[in-house]
Amino acid sequence: MKRPRPPRTESEATLFAGTRHRMTTQRRQVISALRSARRYLTAQQLHERLRLKRPRIGLATVYRTLEALRELGLVSTSSPRLGEAAYVWCTSEHHHHAICSRCGRVDDVPCKAGRNYERILSRGLGFALQGHQLEFFGICARCS
Amino acid sequence: MKRPRPPRTESEATLFAGTRHRMTTQRRQVISALRSARRYLTAQQLHERLRLKRPRIGLATVYRTLEALRELGLVSTSSPRLGEAAYVWCTSEHHHHAICSRCGRVDDVPCKAGRNYERILSRGLGFALQGHQLEFFGICARCS
DNA sequence: CGAACTATCGAGAATGGTTCTCGATAAGTG
DNA sequence: CACTTATCGAGAACCATTCTCGATAGTTCG
Structure with a gap:
């Protein structure tokens, strides 16, 4: 009788199911680090954190993984205030982000x-709405 | 008796009133081009347009002017989809943008x-809301 | 109006985030 | 296990943006 695999590995292994992507150790670690961060991280911040456990991991690998995850809708990119892009883990289908200005925490x-807005946009402007993106800025419960 | 100055120059000249900034020919042209574009333009796109009338204008001048206007709240920067930043003219105090996916037109x-959202954020998350940003994507009236 | 002060300009170099290249490695398949 | 090929790591390349510096031109003040 087969023993079931640990759930953590199981859930990550299925993320790329149905795609050409392969689940590698590096990608597992990128996903795990970003998922547990609960905040926007830049590629370089993520790279630094990952090197603590795997010193030889390359910055390009981080970028490649983030791009793959973004295409799959598993991470969303920030609107960088003129600088570097930042990425946050993104689970449910459609939601918005409340970003703490002090500690950087991100809540869904x-x-x-x-x-x-559908009425305003369609009647007022004749605009056929396809999608939208909304971000909140403020101070989270822990910081206030 | 003094003749009143032309209104176009007058309105632009007052944009920097009360600041250290000087109104120059280059800045007037950046403002005019961005204001009439009614769409997001990158610094380089703006530079190309301006060179048609003033071939020697420098790219750094465009960047510097855009940064000054952004600080004054007269332009807002886009959330670049991983690439270059884009800028749009921005008049009234607080509003959002409807961006046409086909032609790029921006409506307020x-x-x-x-x-x-104030209730959800404060009661549900304990989040003290300070600001937000909302963007709509779709097809504008002219394109549909 | 004209001199003095200094913000801004233009051109090119420098910076730094992101992507590309390529030989080596390892995940998935039969 | 052998084979195919996506991915990796390291460094170079790329390119948007910023910086530097001598020259130019707003602005102020007499």
Whole structure:
């Protein structure tokens, strides 16, 4: 009788199912680090953290993994205030982000904006809405 | 008796009133080009347009002017999809943008989102809201 | 108006985040 | 296990943006 695999590995292994992508040790570590961070991290910040456990991991690998995850909708990129891009782990289908200005923590916020604007956009501007993106800035519970 | 100055120059000249900034010919042209574009333009796109009328204008001048205008709240920067930053002219105090996916046109949209989320953010997350940014993507009236 | 002060300009170099290249390695398949 | 090929690591290349510096031109003040 086969023993079931540990759930952590199982869930990560299925992320690339159905794609050409292969699950590698490096990618597992990128995913794990970003998932547990709960905040926006730049590619270089992520690279530094990963080198603590795997000193030879390359910066290009981090970029390649982040790009692959972004295409799959598993991470979303920040709107960088003129500098480097930042990435955050992104689970549910459609939601928004509340970003703490002090500590950088990112919380998910359910979407309630779409329908309120559909009328304004379609009747007022003749604009056919396809999607939207909303970010909140403020101070999180821990910091205040 | 003094003749009143032309209104176009007048309105632009007052943009930097109260600051250390000087209104120069180059800045007037950057402002005019961006204002009439009604769309996001990158610094390099803006530079190309300006060189048609003033071949010797420098790219650094465009960047410097855009940065000064951004500090004054007169332009807002896009959330670049991993590439170069883009800038759009920005008049009224607080509003959002509807961006046409086909032609790139940008229309202003009044804000109605803030209050809807204040309850969710403060009661649900303990998040003290300071600001937000909302972008709509779709097809504008001219394109559909 | 004209001199003095200094912010801004233009051109090119420098910076630094991101992508590309290529030989080596390792994941998935039969 | 052998084979195919996606991925890796290291460094070079790329390119948007910023910096440097001598020259130019707003602005102020007499």
